[in-house]
Amino acid sequence: MALEAAAFATDRAERRAIRHAIGSASISLLIALDGAVLVGAATIERRRGSRRARLSSIAVAPSRAGTGLGRVLLDAAEAEALAHDCDRLRLEVREDNGAGIRLYERSGYRRFETVPDYYEDGTTAWRYEKPLSRS
Numbered sequence: 001m002a003l004e005a006a007a008f009a010t011d012r013a014e015r016r017a018i019r020h021a022i023g024s025a026s027i028s029l030l031i032a033l034d035g036a037v038l039v040g041a042a043t044i045e046r047r048r049g050s051r052r053a054r055l056s057s058i059a060v061a062p063s064r065a066g067t068g069l070g071r072v073l074l075d076a077a078e079a080e081a082l083a084h085d086c087d088r089l090r091l092e093v094r095e096d097n098g099a100g101i102r103l104y105e106r107s108g109y110r111r112f113e114t115v116p117d118y119y120e121d122g123t124t125a126w127r128y129e130k131p132l133s134r135s
Contacts, residue, residue: 053081
């Protein structure tokens, strides 16, 4: 909960959703620790019968911004999706999240849709997808 509060001004995951993710067979929760301190996390959702996974959240502690941790978490999320036989990873990002957009586009994600009024504050989401391969 502390990482959610530090990383996101709005649209934070609720405690109930985090507990559900931890116990779910169709959700992977990846974490980055500095000693015993949680400094990053990524949540990957899968649906039975689908080869497409969704990166529903990636959070980096403000103290680790600009260190490459977001890229490490994104790479780990892609590897996790592949490990579950998914061949594509999708995500949504706020249109005003320049750092996130740069990360995803530099990592090979392509925008395929814009969703107005997606976030609780009315901000538009840009939807991205990347084909995944084992190479």
